[in-house]
Amino acid sequence: MTNPGGHFSSLVAQPALAGRRVPVTVLTGFLGSGKTTLLNQLLCEPSLDGVAVIVNEFGAVGIDHDLIAETHDDTVLLANGCLCCAVRGDLVEALNRLAARQDRPLRHVLIETSGLADPGPIVRTLMGDAAVRAQFVLAGVLCTADAVLAMGTLDRHPEAVRQLAFADHLLLTKTDLLDGAPPSPALLQRLRDINATAPLHDDRGDQLRLLSTLVRRAADTGADAGVVEAPFYRGPAASDTGSGMGTADEASHRDGIRSFVIVRDTPLPRDAFAAWLDMVIAMRGEDLLRVKGLVQLADAPDRPMVIHGVQHLFAPPTLLPAWPGPDRRTRIVFITRGVDAQALEDTLDVLLRRHMRRPAATAAPPTEAAP
Numbered sequence: 001m002t003n004p005g006g007h008f009s010s011l012v013a014q015p016a017l018a019g020r021r022v023p024v025t026v027l028t029g030f031l032g033s034g035k036t037t038l039l040n041q042l043l044c045e046p047s048l049d050g051v052a053v054i055v056n057e058f059g060a061v062g063i064d065h066d067l068i069a070e071t072h073d074d075t076v077l078l079a080n081g082c083l084c085c086a087v088r089g090d091l092v093e094a095l096n097r098l099a100a101r102q103d104r105p106l107r108h109v110l111i112e113t114s115g116l117a118d119p120g121p122i123v124r125t126l127m128g129d130a131a132v133r134a135q136f137v138l139a140g141v142l143c144t145a146d147a148v149l150a151m152g153t154l155d156r157h158p159e160a161v162r163q164l165a166f167a168d169h170l171l172l173t174k175t176d177l178l179d180g181a182p183p184s185p186a187l188l189q190r191l192r193d194i195n196a197t198a199p200l201h202d203d204r205g206d207q208l209r210l211l212s213t214l215v216r217r218a219a220d221t222g223a224d225a226g227v228v229e230a231p232f233y234r235g236p237a238a239s240d241t242g243s244g245m246g247t248a249d250e251a252s253h254r255d256g257i258r259s260f261v262i263v264r265d266t267p268l269p270r271d272a273f274a275a276w277l278d279m280v281i282a283m284r285g286e287d288l289l290r291v292k293g294l295v296q297l298a299d300a301p302d303r304p305m306v307i308h309g310v311q312h313l314f315a316p317p318t319l320l321p322a323w324p325g326p327d328r329r330t331r332i333v334f335i336t337r338g339v340d341a342q343a344l345e346d347t348l349d350v351l352l353r354r355h356m357r358r359p360a361a362t363a364a365p366p367t368e369a370a371p
């Protein structure tokens with residue numbers, strides 16, 4: 001893959017992957033939190049031709065596969081292990097097989113993880129395996145949380161915390177079991193503490209519309225640009241009061257997993273930014289559970305650079321043709337274990353200041369360099 005030596009700056013120079021890549025949506029969530037139920041409801045919709053489903057189950061007998069296959073015949077089962085460990089090779093193989101098939105066009109892949117899977121390695125496989133990355137692109141990670149049981153589950157199972165921390169969207173399930181009462185404020189706060197940036201959807205209709213839109217929009221556009229914009233890069237959570245320049249929002253959790261967003265409203269010099277990320281990866285790569293963001297570069301301010309990382313592993317960044325919305329600020333979401341957000345901000349400031357002090361000729365962006 002990408003940066004075995006941990007040098008993000010070397011990736012900046014790589015050309016973007018050519019051609020169409022098939023978007024992949026990962027549906028995760030703790031055991032019994034309602035993934036299969038949701039997926040089955042989605043798959044009842046007409047015209048989902050070309051949407052393949054990969055189901056991973058922990059255990060030798062795959063029940064989910066049968067349940068899903070009832071409504072959808074394009075389903076692959078990876079049983080007897082957790083996608084995050086034992087069957088990762090099987091995932092690569094299944095994806096490669098889907099990519100190679102000739103009989104039906106493939107438009108989208110939905111992966112339902114086992115309820116115990118750590119989504120990190122799965123996302124890493126999608127970004128890190130060269131053959132997979134040439135054919136597929138991660139469209140988003142969705143995580144279900146049980147409105148009744150999630151509090152206890154989160155207390156007992158760190159896997160459930162990691163699944164939520166990774167998600168781009170949180171889907172609260174089983175709200176119908178609350179007898180008309182709203183979801184517990186304590187649970188909502190807990191979810192926010194774990195993942196401050198992912199929108200929370202507690203209405204089944206909304207959840208299905210979101211999934212359906214993801215699958216269809218990505219299927220229509222096919223290419224990377226359609227995939228990365230919407231679900232990932234939200235501004236600070238509405239309840240947070242960010243300072244525009246500094247850490248916009250931050251949430252900590254007693255498991256040490258914390259998410260925060262670095263926001264910058266002036267464009268960043270490409271080399272200073274890359275040098276900063278190199279340093280962050282080298283110093284704290286292990287603890288960067290997930291990094292994703294849009295960066296406004298000084299030399300290409302109209303084309304946001306998309307970055308994706310999981311621990312030491314970063315995908316080559318891509319430039320979108322345009323900003324997906326009116327907000328053109330740099331926004332980088334960090335999901336980390338024990339990383340001090342302020343320290344990260346400070347090191348970025350130091351590198352930017354150092355860059356400013358460099359002689360003008362070296363500091364000038366490539367497009368404006370003197371001939």
Ligand SMILES: Nc1nc2c(ncn2[C@@H]2O[C@H](COP(=O)(O)OP(=O)(O)OP(=O)(O)O)[C@@H](O)[C@H]2O)c(=O)[nH]1
Nearest residue numbers: 030031032033034035036037114115173174175176
């Ligand atoms: N009342 C109610 N029950 C639900 C809902 N979603 C799921 N369930 C039930 O919860 C149980 C578990 O649902 P699944 O969809 O199998 O959960 P899962 O996340 O796929 O479970 P694993 O595959 O074990 O990880 C099943 O009995 C479902 O019928 C919901 O929104 N409301």
